[in-house]
Amino acid sequence: MSGSSSGEITVPKISDQIPHDLVTEILARLPAKSLARFVCVSKTWASTIRSRDFHNSFVTRSSTRPSILLALSDTHRDRRYSFFSFPISDNEESPSLAYHGYMKRRTFSMFHSVRGLICLKCSSSPVILNPSLRKAVTLPVTTPNLRPEENDRYCYLGYDPIEDHYKVLSIETRLSYRSGTCSFQEIRILTLGEDRLQWRKIEGGRFHFPDSPGTCINGVLFYRAYIKHVGITLVRFDVKTEKFSFINAPNHHLPSRLTDYRGKLAVYGPIRRGFLRLFVLEDTEKNEWSNKLYVMPHSWRDLVPGGDELFDARFTDSGGIVLAPYFTRSERYYVIHCNPERNILERLSLEDPKN
Missing domain, CATH: 2.120.10.10 (Neuraminidase)
Known part of the structure; x- marks a missing residue:
């Protein structure tokens, strides 16, 4: 607000130039899907969003709402991997899959x-x-x-x-x-x-x-x-x-899948008769392993379309399991979310945007 020699009170115009630091702060709070669109706004925004500093800032903020990155493959479309993320925050009441595009599987x-x-x-x-x-x-x-x-x-x-x-x-x-x-x-x-x-x-x-x-x-x-x-x-x-x-492997039949289990290396194999066995490396120097057995609810197979057998398993800090099929014949991409401690068993689906 300013005045003039005649006594009139005038309101200054708002600058059309938003400070770059403020723009960066706003962008870092947006979901990834919005950032993918905003790289087309200008060369400055594209350079900011693709910079290492911004990526680190975005990852740090995302750590407060952690998610699992998945690649789901299909057999009925043009043989491609589609990329999704799934939130694993304990505060997420109604989790859902977020779509991040796809690539041809032959590449x-x-x-x-x-x-x-x-x-x-x-x-x-x-x-x-x-x-x-x-x-x-x-x-x-x-x-x-x-x-x-x-x-x-x-x-x-x-x-x-x-x-x-x-x-x-x-x-x-x-x-x-x-x-x-x-x-x-x-x-x-x-x-x-x-x-x-x-x-x-x-x-x-x-x-x-x-x-x-x-x-x-x-x-x-x-x-x-x-x-x-x-x-x-x-x-x-x-x-x-x-x-x-x-x-050294925990046994002679070392499973082929490796994953992060609460900040530790874990290996696991396919689900057999409703059981998922997990070997966790507790101490690298002493080569000490623990053996954990997850018992799947009897009804979990009812949520899986026929023909889908092999699953990629991810584990949440709250004791949950996220199962994603390596290949699916379903018309929808999906994951199975199971948390025995909280009595949660659900199938989360998403229509393929490119279907």
Whole structure:
């Protein structure tokens, strides 16, 4: 408010320029679906939303309303993976699936997620996907002089919370199935966010042949691998120091699925006769494991369409389980949410927006 020499009181106009800090603060409070649209508003907004500082701020805020990132595949559409998130907050009274787009299944064969980013294993080079923004970045070819079809390549994404670095680990291996020996192995690593994305060779210790997706917990990347004369084992990779170590399996039949169970590594297999067995690594140094058995309610199968058998299981801090089918014949994407402690059993569905 201001005055004039004639005594008239005038109201100043509101500036059409909102401070950038305020815009960033507002954007960080919005859902991911809105951010995916707002990158088209202007180059400034797009640059802000796609920046590392904004991503860290958004992930930090999201930690107060944690969610599980899922990739659901179908058999009746054009063979694609659709990406969804499911809230696991204890305060969520009516949880629902949020859709984040899809990718053709022929373009990649394996994925795992870290803090909202997804690493995709593709035939030529790894791809990093941010499903919330529906943006994908293809990384440089790891070994341009080698033909991908001659070797098996596994790619993993890890996060170092101390240095705030995302790193992609690439392991290219040639395995002789007759002798069970690894005739060739090359391990490289790439740090995201650098001005020039460039792979570096690192030592991986003994030859090992990865055979599972990975999971990153508190700066440590875990995945399953085969080692000659040892068999199936677990690999532990420290993202900060870039050092490998190996963990003895809890038994000779190590399940292939790895997950984060309340901040600890856990492995599990398929549900058999209504039971889901979980092995939790309680102490890495002492190689101490605990054995947990989840008993599914008798009626849980009534919520599953016929033909859907294998499920990806995720575990919430409140004792709940979220089951997502690897492949579904259903006309709707769905997950099964079960919490025995709270007597919750429900099927959550979502019509495919691209149906």
